[in-house]
Amino acid sequence: MPTIKTQALTHIYSQGSPFESIALENINIEISQGEFVGLIGHTGSGKSTFVQHLNGLLLPTGGRVLLDGVDLNSSKKLRHEMRFKVGLVFQYPEYQLFEDTVYKDISFGPRNMKLSKAEIDERVREAAGFVGVPEEIFEKSPLELSGGQKRRVAIAGVIAMRPSVLVLDEPTAGLDPEGCESILKNICDYHEATGATVILVSHSMEDIARYASRLIVFVDGHAAMDGSPEEIFSQADRLRTIGLDVPVVTDIASRLKQLNIDVPDCCYTISQLKSAILSLKKEGAPC
Amino acid sequence: MLKDITLGQYFPGNSFIHRLDPRTKLICTVIYIAALFVAKSYITYGVLLLTLVLCVAVSKIKASAMLKGMKPLALIIIFTAILNLFYIKGGTELFSFWVLTVTTEGIKTACFMVIRIMMLISGTFLLTYTTTPMSLTDGLELLLNPLKKIRVPVHEFSMMMSIALRFIPTLIEEADKISNAQKARGADFETGKLTERAKALLPLLVPLFVSAIRRADELAIAMESRCYHGGEGRTRMKKLSLKLSDLMTMVFSLLFLAGIIILARFGF
Helix, strand or coil: CCCCEEEEEEEEECCCCCCCEEEEEEEEEEEEECCEEEEECCCCCCCHHHHHCCCCCCCEEEEEEEEECCCCCHHHHHHHHHHHHHHEEECCHHHHHHCCCCHHHHHHHHCCCCHHHHHHHHHHHHHHHHHHCHHHHHHCCCCCCCCCHHHHHHHHHHHCCCCEEEEEEECCCCCCHHHHHHHHHHHHHHHHHHCEEEECCCCCCHHHHHHEEEEEEECCCHHHHHHHHHHHHCCHHHHHCCCCCCCHHHHHHHHHHCCCCCCCCCCCCCCHHHHHHHHHHHCEEEE | CCCHHHHHHHCCCCCCHCCCCHHHHHHHHHHHHHHHHHHCHHHHHHHHHHHHHHHHHHHHCCCCHHHHHHHHHHHHHHHHHHHHHHHHCCCCCEEEEEEEEEEEHHHHHHHHHHHHHHHHHHHHHHHHHHHCCHHHHHHHHHHHHHHHHHHCCCCHHHHHHHHHHHHHCCCCCHHHHHHHHHHHHHCCCCCHHHHHHHHCCCHHHHHHHHHHHHHHHHHHHHHCCCCCCCCCCCCCCCCCCCHEEEHHHHHHHHHHHHHHHHHHCCCC
């Protein structure tokens, strides 16, 4: 059974008013346990609206969202429980920090789960470990931290609930390259260590290409493309007409091909292209 | 849920009322409120209600928008009605139980109070619905200009008001976002006892205040870097000017108020 399944999911904002706008239309997606899915699309393409349906923050105006086969729309109590199963990290999550210490802030989720004190403590330390929040800053105020550290604390606050599905809405927006890199690495580690399903919303083709095993492209409220990175990035022209791009590496590979250099069709990470070029060199092809 | 607040909202349009000078609209609203408090009888209330309905019709604002705006104040309206219903004694006693007595006079006063509050709200809503917040504060600044002579910082007040009005939608959006983020962490704003619910608001209020203060800081820097130095010698891009229609509207409103006062005087 898929972990997440949407059936003809449709969401219309301000339905029936003059401001009515269709955010999602007829989305049918199945996501299995343990997948690492990348969601790409323009601002306003419906990505954020879609992820808010996954834990019942928004309810569909049409269609259904099934979590482990249970309809999220069926009861309020169920939705409350599902929030702990589907951890949602919003854009710029550092603005949600409110407690006077880092420790208390990370433990907000587990406390809402009404866990025992020992259990909460264990989860806070574990979550902090995953995202690289050192224990020395546990007693500091979250407001004193740097932007990158705040973001880590906020993500830890969601991971501490041990969600089996972790959804992140542009977790690296506004961070420096080093910070981006290490946060994505942490998320990847969490994915591997716990076997959780990860859904990553991002604008960066590079990030998505490196980590996701499946891509879903949103265009104007539709799930326009769905497939492995190879499948998606091989349709570079279609992506460009949508207004999206392929990773720089894929671009380089296709230009090499135009120069009659025989590199494989679907290079989308630096290491893939590197090994392709190195193997060409061994064969003694002209470079 | 928070998006439903219509306070300070503006409905774009190009009706006669939309085109009036904000000063005219401000003065007329004040006159209308004054008339509302003078009115005491069915006739005067009827005349005022008719005027209001006429103005709303001219402005082409939907009646549903007016009623929607009243929703958050429903509690106050109901409370007023109940209080008046039981506390006003007079006329014939209709029925009574325990310490509560309902009289004809009570019912009459309660009805009048409810109508008065609703008309009061509608009148002021008509002002904010048809005037952009910016021109509203501009108008207010110009109206209060004479107070500058006695060293009242009129410009500063109106600037503060424009900033406050400008940031209402921004803060509402922000509050929505934060409350969603906390709900995603299992926060519960809707159930529990009153004290629990008040406590549950903390995760919403703290980040909201932090971000409001941060925004204020950034705005101050942005204003200073554009050489903002208060109202002294500041010119306007859109100069407000009173047209003939404005003068006529004001004169008519004054005559209207005079008429209501005379009617009330003669016991109508």
